[in-house]
Amino acid sequence: MTTLGARLQDVLARIARAAQQHSRDPAKVLLLAVSKTWPAASVAELAAAGQRAFGESYVQEGVDKITALRSLRLDWHFIGSLQSNKTRIVAESFDWVHSVDRLRIAQRLSEQRPDSLPPLSVCLQVNISGEATKGGVSLAAAPTLAQAVAALPRLRLRGLMAVPAPSGDFMTQRQPFRCLRELSERLQADGLQLDTLSMGMSHDLEAAIAEGATLVRVGTAIFGERNTA
Ligand SMILES: *Cc1c(COP(=O)(O)O)cnc(C)c1O
Numbered sequence: 001m002t003t004l005g006a007r008l009q010d011v012l013a014r015i016a017r018a019a020q021q022h023s024r025d026p027a028k029v030l031l032l033a034v035s036k037t038w039p040a041a042s043v044a045e046l047a048a049a050g051q052r053a054f055g056e057s058y059v060q061e062g063v064d065k066i067t068a069l070r071s072l073r074l075d076w077h078f079i080g081s082l083q084s085n086k087t088r089i090v091a092e093s094f095d096w097v098h099s100v101d102r103l104r105i106a107q108r109l110s111e112q113r114p115d116s117l118p119p120l121s122v123c124l125q126v127n128i129s130g131e132a133t134k135g136g137v138s139l140a141a142a143p144t145l146a147q148a149v150a151a152l153p154r155l156r157l158r159g160l161m162a163v164p165a166p167s168g169d170f171m172t173q174r175q176p177f178r179c180l181r182e183l184s185e186r187l188q189a190d191g192l193q194l195d196t197l198s199m200g201m202s203h204d205l206e207a208a209i210a211e212g213a214t215l216v217r218v219g220t221a222i223f224g225e226r227n228t229a
Pocket residue numbers: 034036057079080163201202203217218219220221
């Protein structure tokens with residue numbers, strides 16, 4: 001087994017263990033391998049080891065990999081912050097966008113999603129801790145945005161995503177994830193059909209799974225430390 005294949009198995013084992021500890025079905029927690037800054041060859045290596053879903057944060061870098069690896073038929077998720085001048089290429093290239101946080105972006109993605117493709121799956125990014133520097137709709141504004149996004153014809157609202165401030169303490173990690181789950185439950189009570197809670201990364205995936213994550217976004221634990229030059 002290659003190094004990347006072995007790290008993938010380690011992360012899948014962490015997911016399975018956390019799911020079991022919290023009485024959840026491990027099959028209900030999807031692993032998104034966050035391949036930003038890593039080359040297409042590394043993605044291909046993980047695909048050969050069975051990984052299907054990959055996450056990218058930078059539009060052009062992601063599109064280059066999608067193009068290079070087209071024949072592998074992988075699932076590509078855009079998880080970075082999205083400017084309006086980049087929505088068309090994202091709508092044409094990706095299967096999912098996790099970072100929708102304003103209506104204008106959602107409208108453009110819906111208008112620009114090609115008819116030849118299925119509706120684009122989207123999550124609303126929610127700024128749980130109210131950090132001014134972070135993307136995401138506020139908790140207070142999320143219900144109105146969710147209803148508006150759910151009504152757009154070429155999008156399918158799948159759920160919510162968050163990137164809480166890092167913490168080394170398990171109970172502190174769980175708190176914002178619980179908050180996101182409770183928001184999702186309120187939206188479902190209001191009639192929205194949501195099936196995705198995109199939460200948890202390399203350092204806090206166990207806490208996210210404890211609070212109901214259905215998709216964890218993991219980069220470093222699979223690929224190693226990124227070069228943030
Ligand atoms: C980079 C990134 C991740 C992966 O983070 P790791 O700590 O490397 O696992 C997850 N989600 C988002 C939104 C990211 O930008």
